[in-house]
Each structure stands twice: as structure tokens, then as C-alpha cells.
Amino acid sequence: VPEAVAIGIDVGGTKLVAATLAADGGVLRRLRRETPAGDERQLVGDLGDLVAELGSDLPVGVGIAGLVTPKGAVRYSPNIAVYDLDLAAELGQVTSGGVAIVNDASAAARGHHDVVMLTLGTGVGGGVVVAGELVLGTQGYAGELGHLIVEEGGRPCPCGNRGCIEAYASGSAIGRAAAQRLATTDAPGALRDVDPLTGKSVTLAAREDDELAREVIEEAGFWLGVALAGLVNALDPEIVLLGGGAAAETAPWMVPAASAAMRQRLLGPDFREIPPIELASLGDDAGMVGAGLLAAERAGTI
Ligand SMILES: [Zn+2]
Numbered sequence: 001v002p003e004a005v006a007i008g009i010d011v012g013g014t015k016l017v018a019a020t021l022a023a024d025g026g027v028l029r030r031l032r033r034e035t036p037a038g039d040e041r042q043l044v045g046d047l048g049d050l051v052a053e054l055g056s057d058l059p060v061g062v063g064i065a066g067l068v069t070p071k072g073a074v075r076y077s078p079n080i081a082v083y084d085l086d087l088a089a090e091l092g093q094v095t096s097g098g099v100a101i102v103n104d105a106s107a108a109a110r111g112h113h114d115v116v117m118l119t120l121g122t123g124v125g126g127g128v129v130v131a132g133e134l135v136l137g138t139q140g141y142a143g144e145l146g147h148l149i150v151e152e153g154g155r156p157c158p159c160g161n162r163g164c165i166e167a168y169a170s171g172s173a174i175g176r177a178a179a180q181r182l183a184t185t186d187a188p189g190a191l192r193d194v195d196p197l198t199g200k201s202v203t204l205a206a207r208e209d210d211e212l213a214r215e216v217i218e219e220a221g222f223w224l225g226v227a228l229a230g231l232v233n234a235l236d237p238e239i240v241l242l243g244g245g246a247a248a249e250t251a252p253w254m255v256p257a258a259s260a261a262m263r264q265r266l267l268g269p270d271f272r273e274i275p276p277i278e279l280a281s282l283g284d285d286a287g288m289v290g291a292g293l294l295a296a297e298r299a300g301t302i
Contacts (some may be wrong), residue, residue, distance in 0.1 A: 002022035005058070005301040006301060007095075008288040009290060010033060010285075012122060012124060013121060015033065016032065017032050017285075018030070020058065021293070040085050043080070047062070048093075056095050057097050061295030063102055064080065064087070064103070066080070066082070068140060070100060070139075073086045087099075102118065107287045107291040107294060108286035117286075122171060122172055123158065125143075126145025128142065150168065151223075170199070171244075175198040178201075178216045180196055189213070199246050206250070206252075221258040223261075225264075228262040229261070236273050243280035243287065247280075
């Protein structure tokens with residue numbers, strides 16, 4: 001059995017996933033809980049319990065959506081309803097192994113050379129690696145690709161603005177778009193009696209050949225492609241990676257629609273290599289593993 005070098009934790013909009021990791025990023029033991037969204041004390045308590053159960057002498061890396069300072073304070077995380085929480089200091093009290101708190105999508109993007117990474121889940125996260133270096137910005141807040149505005153005055157986003165790609169391509173946005181379509185048509189469909197209508201239920205219906213479900217996902221893919229055209233024009237990455245639960249499930253319809261919309265809007269598409277849009281190999285685990293390995297690196301256990 002390989003030795004555990006760190007604990008990786010992903011704080012998502014709906015669930016907390018924690019695992020002990022081997023030096024190659026392999027998951028050794030995994031625990032899951034629901035995210036106590038909106039309750040910071042409960043969140044800190046639950047994270048402490050997970051660490052205690054997995055090994056309180058290991059370095060702990062936490063990936064969380066939102067604005068995270070280089071010292072590991074979570075300044076703004078609207079999907080988890082956490083504001084100004086010094087998570088590194090809190091978790092420093094439950095482990096002797098060292099703590100790293102990072103943006104989840106930035107953590108997921110680590111290890112690539114030139115990549116644009118988008119994670120599609122409750123929200124849309126992002127991470128950018130240029131020439132092997134994760135782009136952090138002056139405050140550590142770079143890579144919030146979910147809040148690129150693709151339609152001025154468009155759909156409302158949880159961040160308070162309108163028209164962000166998060167309002168079109170997240171799992172929650174896909175559920176909302178399906179509900180809206182159903183409200184404006186009498187056409188029968190597998191989704192008609194589904195309650196609550198989530199990104200997951202739309203994906204399940206798409207798999208069963210439901211036309212409305214597929215159209216909704218393709219529309220999300222179209223908007224994703226619009227955002228990606230701007231990102232690829234700006235950064236010229238070798239690859240675009242999609243992570244997060246909603247990406248893996250919707251990929252058969254999302255990715256072709258995004259590729260077509262991106263190509264149409266790229267500068268000189270016939271005169272360049274167009275980066276492929278692929279699923280991140282670690283899927284939903286990418287943020288957790290990236291954060292855990294970062295903590296191990298900082299602690300010197302790998
Ligand atoms: Zn936004």
C-alpha cells in the first residue's frame with residue numbers, strides 16, 4: 001500500500017470530498033459529506049472532522065471556489081456563501097502537517113504547460129497556466145473565468161452581475177435553462193415531471209434521447225464556446241480542459257457545441273492549430289488532488 005503524503009479536500013457547492021493521497025496523486029481513502037453552505041462554523045467543524053478522521057499529521061490542501069489569498073484566506077465564495085474566512089488559520093489548528101488553501105480550478109490546472117481550465121459544477125471555476133506557471137495575478141485572484149461576461153445584460157449570475165458564463169454553462173444554469181424552456185412550451189418531454197430540475201436531471205434525460213434536454217446542454221455549450229474563443233485568442237493555450245461533475249456528464253453534447261462556437265469566433269481559424277477541448281483526466285477529483293499535492297509540495301513530503 002502506498003504511503004499517504006497529504007490530504008486533499010474539495011469544497012464544492014453541494015459536497016465536501018476529502019481523501020488521503022499517494023505521491024502520484026492516487027486516491028487512497030475517500031470521505032464525502034454535504035456542504036453546509038452558508039454556515040461557516042459548521043464548515044470549519046466538518047473540515048476539521050474530516051482531517052481528524054484521515055490523519056491529523058498530514059499536510060492538508062483545500063480547493064475551494066472563489067477568491068482565495070496567497071495566505072489561504074477565503075475572501076469571497078458566493079456559491080458556498082463564505083466571506084472573509086481565514087481557513088488556513090482555522091485548519092492550522094487541526095493538523096500539524098501544514099495547510100494550503102487554493103482556488104479549486106487553479107489547483108486543478110496545475111501540472112500542465114499551457115492550459116485554460118474551466119470547471120463546471122454548481123458554478124464555473126477557472127485556472128490558467130502559461131509556460132508552466134499558474135497565473136495568480138497580484139492578489140492571487142486571477143483565473144476567475146466563470147465571470148467572463150459573454151452577454152452584456154444577459155442572465156443573472158450568483159455574483160450579482162449579468163451575462164457571466166457561469167449563468168449559462170454551470171450545472172445549476174443548465175437546470176434553470178431547462179425549467180425556463182419547459183415553461184414556454186407544451187411539448188411533452190422526460191423532464192416535465194422532474195422536480196427539482198437540476199443539471200444532473202437534464203443530463204440523465206439527454207442520455208435517454210430527450211430532445212429538449214440535449215438542446216439545453218448544446219445551448220450551454222454554445223455560450224461556453226463564445227467564452228473560449230476570447231480566452232484562446234488571449235492566451236493561445238495548447239489545450240482547453242473541462243473539469244467538474246457537470247462537464248463529465250454533459251460532454252457528449254456540450255463539447256461539440258462549444259468547439260463549433262469557439263472555432264467560428266477565433267482569429268484566423270484556418271491559420272492556426274485550434275486547441276482541443278478535453279475532459280480533465282482526473283475529472284471531478286482534479287481540484288482535490290491538485291490542492292493536496294500542492295500542500296505536500298509546500299510541506300516537503302513529496
Ligand atoms: Zn458572475
